Amino acid sequence: MADNGSDDTKDQISPSLEIVNNDSSADELAREVEETLTLSQRHKFWETQPVGQFKDLRDTTLPEGVIEPPTPISEVKQEPYNLPGPYEWVTCDMGSEETCAEVYNLLTNNYVEDDENMFRFNYSKEFLRWALHPPGYYKSWHIGVRVKTSKKLVAFITGIPAKIRVRSDVVSMAEVNFLCVHKKLRSKRLAPVMIKEVTRRVHLENIWQAAYTAGVVLPTPITSCQYWHRSLNPKKLIDVGFSRLGPRMTMSRTLKLYKLPDSTVTPGFRKMELRDVPAVTRLVRTYLLQFVVAPDLDECDVEHWILPKEGVVDSFVIESPETHEITDFCSFYTLPSSILGHPTHSTLRAAYSYYNVATKTPLLQLMNDAHIVAKQKNFDVFNVLDLMHNETFLKELKYGPGGGKLHYYLYNYRLKHILRPSELGLVLL
Numbered sequence: 193m194a195d196n197g198s199d200d201t202k203d204q205i206s207p208s209l210e211i212v213n214n215d216s217s218a219d220e221l222a223r224e225v226e227e228t229l230t231l232s233q234r235h236k237f238w239e240t241q242p243v244g245q246f247k248d249l250r251d252t253t254l255p256e257g258v259i260e261p262p263t264p265i266s267e268v269k270q271e272p273y274n275l276p277g278p279y280e281w282v283t284c285d286m287g288s289e290e291t292c293a294e295v296y297n298l299l300t301n302n303y304v305e306d307d308e309n310m311f312r313f314n315y316s317k318e319f320l321r322w323a324l325h326p327p328g329y330y331k332s333w334h335i336g337v338r339v340k341t342s343k344k345l346v347a348f349i350t351g352i353p354a355k356i357r358v359r360s361d362v363v364s365m366a367e368v369n370f371l372c373v374h375k376k377l378r379s380k381r382l383a384p385v386m387i388k389e390v391t392r393r394v395h396l397e398n399i400w401q402a403a404y405t406a407g408v409v410l411p412t413p414i415t416s417c418q419y420w421h422r423s424l425n426p427k428k429l430i431d432v433g434f435s436r437l438g439p440r441m442t443m444s445r446t447l448k449l450y451k452l453p454d455s456t457v458t459p460g461f462r463k464m465e466l467r468d469v470p471a472v473t474r475l476v477r478t479y480l481l482q483f484v485v486a487p488d489l490d491e492c493d494v495e496h497w498i499l500p501k502e503g504v505v506d507s508f509v510i511e512s513p514e515t516h517e518i519t520d521f522c523s524f525y526t527l528p529s530s531i532l533g534h535p536t537h538s539t540l541r542a543a544y545s546y547y548n549v550a551t552k553t554p555l556l557q558l559m560n561d562a563h564i565v566a567k568q569k570n571f572d573v574f575n576v577l578d579l580m581h582n583e584t585f586l587k588e589l590k591y592g593p594g595g596g597k598l599h600y601y602l603y604n605y606r607l608k609h610i611l612r613p614s615e616l617g618l619v620l621l
């Protein structure tokens with residue numbers, strides 16, 4: 193549920209490229225919240241849910257933690273919520289080639305676009321299967337809505353199980369993602385029914401909390417992150433309107449500025465293998481402890497989420513040439529966007545920074561090597577959020593700021609204070 197691509201800020205210009213977006217300063221969370229508060233009853237649905245409410249933002253007497261205690265599972269509503277007459281619930285078997293293709297087509301044509309409708313996320317089928325089949329997944333949490341008569345898939349929402357640590361409290365949660373309603377069925381209050389239905393099915397598994405992200409401000413973000421973009425193929429990014437030439441820059445100066453070495457610079461940099469799972473798990477578990485909110489990953493999770501999967505996730509370790517110890521790793525996932533209505537280019541190839549841990553190699557050098565391999569793999573742009581330690585390398589590695597924000601939320605779990613992005617150690621796909 194990331195914010196999609198093209199974004200610009202006229203007052204924050206990367207060295208030679210401006211990342212195109214027209215949001216200006218309206219992204220400021222405080223202002224958005226205030227706007228929301230002045231429009232009465234703006235969140236008719238979310239005001240009824242166990243989430244931090246805007247009115248409680250300054251109330252520090254409210255305790256941190258669970259908002260509503262769990263109920264016995266026998267008291268959870270046993271039947272699905274009612275849908276409008278023409279529609280029916282289905283459970284989507286993402287292992288079925290046919291169903292996966294239907295979900296892929298729904299998302300490819302109706303999922304997240306940038307504010308100017310120039311780009312739309314184009315998650316691949318392999319990516320969707322990977323994202324939805326982690327260890328212990330529940331098929332019943334992959335929920336579709338079909339038209340009863342034609343059986344056409346018109347809406348989708350998913351959950352996957354995850355252990356998320358909040359301070360010292362490790363909580364079983366659902367990560368909710370891929371909420372999508374067909375363009376022709378928007379603004380009919382279908383989304384709240386879908387959210388309630390996934391919540392019901394999560395409760396039936398005795399899980400009472402969730403984590404999710406959105407580009408829109410809802411009650412109430414635990415933090416709000418920003419995307420930053422590192423051009424790998426500036427000519428194409430400019431051609432398709434993702435970015436533009438900076439002031440006093442020519443194309444040839446721009447190409448020179450973003451040029452990367454042909455091969456990685458860190459000795460011992462290599463693709464992660466199955467045998468690296470224990471070492472990478474130790475590295476990532478230790479690293480994530482310093483963040484207020486982060487996933488609690490075991491070896492099975494690391495094997496699923498971080499071990500490379502062709503065209504889906506890339507991961508590299510640094511193996512010390514002397515001791516053969518794994519000292520650092522970096523990873524990124526593949527999420528292209530469709531370029532809408534462009535005469536020659538149809539796909540923007542984007543790599544998204546995932547989890548990176550540097551203990552011996554400087555993080556800046558590790559990320560520069562990540563850019564080099566991403567460039568070798570023909571990605572056009574490398575995207576990162578300003579969470580974890582990512583802020584520390586953005587300027588030096590020639591990132592430009594994106595527009596819009598990605599807001600992080602917890603369901604049925606309150607934090608006393610909004611976090612800084614650097615206090616967050618969670619990346620949702």
Ligand SMILES: CC(C)(COP(=O)(O)OP(=O)(O)OC[C@H]1O[C@@H](n2cnc3c(N)ncnc32)[C@H](O)[C@@H]1OP(=O)(O)O)[C@@H](O)C(=O)NCCC(=O)NCCS
Binds near residue numbers: 235303374381407
């Ligand atoms: C997001 C989407 C499913 C919402 O559906 P919709 O038809 O626009 O809105 P509906 O009339 O069904 O429901 C509106 C309610 O859903 C809430 N809502 C909208 N987007 C939401 C989101 N991303 N996450 C959670 N709730 C959301 C609204 O805030 C509103 O509730 P409120 O009155 O309490 O504020 C739809 O716009 C869509 O498919 N967009 C493209 C894909 C997308 O952006 N997905 C979400 C990625 S984070």
